[in-house]
Amino acid sequence: MTDPLAARIAALEDREAIRDLIARYGPLADSGDCAGAAALWTEDGIYEVGGFGSYQGRTAIRALLEGESHQQLIHGGAAHVLSPPVIDLDGDRAAARTYSVVFRKAEDGWEAHRVSANLWQLMRTAEGWKVACRINRLLDGSADARALIARMS
Amino acid sequence: MTDPLAARIAALEDREAIRDLIARYGPLADSGDCAGAAALWTEDGIYEVGGFGSYQGRTAIRALLEGESHQQLIHGGAAHVLSPPVIDLDGDRAAARTYSVVFRKAEDGWEAHRVSANLWQLMRTAEGWKVACRINRLLDGSADARALIARMS
Amino acid sequence: MTDPLAARIAALEDREAIRDLIARYGPLADSGDCAGAAALWTEDGIYEVGGFGSYQGRTAIRALLEGESHQQLIHGGAAHVLSPPVIDLDGDRAAARTYSVVFRKAEDGWEAHRVSANLWQLMRTAEGWKVACRINRLLDGSADARALIARMS
Numbered sequence: 001m002t003d004p005l006a007a008r009i010a011a012l013e014d015r016e017a018i019r020d021l022i023a024r025y026g027p028l029a030d031s032g033d034c035a036g037a038a039a040l041w042t043e044d045g046i047y048e049v050g051g052f053g054s055y056q057g058r059t060a061i062r063a064l065l066e067g068e069s070h071q072q073l074i075h076g077g078a079a080h081v082l083s084p085p086v087i088d089l090d091g092d093r094a095a096a097r098t099y100s101v102v103f104r105k106a107e108d109g110w111e112a113h114r115v116s117a118n119l120w121q122l123m124r125t126a127e128g129w130k131v132a133c134r135i136n137r138l139l140d141g142s143a144d145a146r147a148l149i150a151r152m153s
Numbered sequence: 154m155t156d157p158l159a160a161r162i163a164a165l166e167d168r169e170a171i172r173d174l175i176a177r178y179g180p181l182a183d184s185g186d187c188a189g190a191a192a193l194w195t196e197d198g199i200y201e202v203g204g205f206g207s208y209q210g211r212t213a214i215r216a217l218l219e220g221e222s223h224q225q226l227i228h229g230g231a232a233h234v235l236s237p238p239v240i241d242l243d244g245d246r247a248a249a250r251t252y253s254v255v256f257r258k259a260e261d262g263w264e265a266h267r268v269s270a271n272l273w274q275l276m277r278t279a280e281g282w283k284v285a286c287r288i289n290r291l292l293d294g295s296a297d298a299r300a301l302i303a304r305m306s
Numbered sequence: 307m308t309d310p311l312a313a314r315i316a317a318l319e320d321r322e323a324i325r326d327l328i329a330r331y332g333p334l335a336d337s338g339d340c341a342g343a344a345a346l347w348t349e350d351g352i353y354e355v356g357g358f359g360s361y362q363g364r365t366a367i368r369a370l371l372e373g374e375s376h377q378q379l380i381h382g383g384a385a386h387v388l389s390p391p392v393i394d395l396d397g398d399r400a401a402a403r404t405y406s407v408v409f410r411k412a413e414d415g416w417e418a419h420r421v422s423a424n425l426w427q428l429m430r431t432a433e434g435w436k437v438a439c440r441i442n443r444l445l446d447g448s449a450d451a452r453a454l455i456a457r458m459s
Binding site for chain 3: 005008009012015083084085086087097099101111112113114115116117138139140141142146147149150151
């Protein structure tokens with residue numbers, strides 16, 4: 001790509017695509033589209049969920065979301081809200097850092113059931129940008145959750 | 154528009170304008186600018202509010218926000234926070250899906266008073282992008298709220 | 307800049323840079339990178355914090371974040387979540403309006419400890435876009451917090 005304007009447009013499009021990818025997680029997870037949510041990852045992508053465990057591959061991630069814990073959550077009333085990401089773009093790779101807040105219906109209103117730091121490793125694939133690894137850690141005061149969203153450069 | 158770079162820039166600008174339109178709702182609603190909030194919609198746009206009802210046209214939407222329920226809310230301390238949207242652009246039409254969280258001042262801190270799914274139907278008009286229809290449903294476990302933010306394509 | 311396409315790209319890049327600048331505050335504040343957070347401001351930038359006071363200059367802002375109140379908060383478990391901003395761009399200056407929600411770990415889940423309106427005055431510098439002034443006011447029903455996020459034009 002030799003046209004400098006085209007390169008600048010491509011960088012904006014990459015950031016837009018990454019923003020879009022991350023924003024799609026919540027609606028897919030909350031609408032119960034487990035296969036759709038898992039397809040945000042690469043075929044062998046990793047989702048490490050604070051307090052739960054580490055899941056590798058679309059099949060494992062889909063099974064996690066089809067499991068009793070997530071299904072009870074969304075059928076009781078839930079919202080997986082992701083914050084605007086900080087995106088560090090590096091060619092065909094990128095890192096993004098976001099907060100995620102899971103709200104859960106309580107008797108009166110909703111409660112912030114999980115508040116987490118998230119580090120996303122993303123890669124450009126033949127299917128567009130995909131999640132190679134998402135690490136989620138509860139912001140409960142632990143040093144490793146704080147370190148996850150620390151400055152990268 | 155025959156220049157392919159110009160078409161790519163226009164698509165980015167459309168997404169930016171839609172993001173801007175949606176982000177403006179909260180500050181207008183919370184600052185009490187009821188006419189300004191209503192003007193985000195087309196002249197005969199629809200705002201369907203989960204648990205309240207359906208309002209058509211800027212006059213009706215403005216009256217809703219000038220009503221006792223919304224006025225009490227914002228004078229008691231409130232924030233209408235919209236999440237980053239998922240945007241599906243299709244020429245002069247677009248759909249966007251967001252979460253909305255209404256925080257309300259409580260005795261100690263704030264409570265998540267409403268947590269909702271939102272589907273926005275947007276259209277390009279002579280005044281720029283406007284909301285043709287916004288459907289808001291409480292994420293209280295009901296299937297229709299989950300369906301509202303389900304994958305579109 | 308005489309190329310009209312280049313001017314449109316530059317405007318998109320400016321909005322992207324401002325979005326990035328604001329999104330970086332939370333992760334820097336929560337990871338305890340007080341110098342990094344202060345460096346989002348201009349050398350003599352202002353941070354007016356609702357309920358706390360007004361701090362001018364990077365040294366003062368860094369000291370605020372190194373202070374006992376902020377340190378206790380982040381070591382107990384906290385997330386400084388900023389909403390998608392409304393950005394009004396004007397050459398080398400810009401204004402942005404956001405919500406900020408500070409979640410704090412409670413015994414069961416997290417509580418919304420602070421919910422605020424924020425007005426950011428931004429300027430283009432030799433180091434890129436920086437915060438000249440950020441005013442934060444608690445959305446507790448007070449008129450001045452509502453006025454802070456009112457329509458600008």
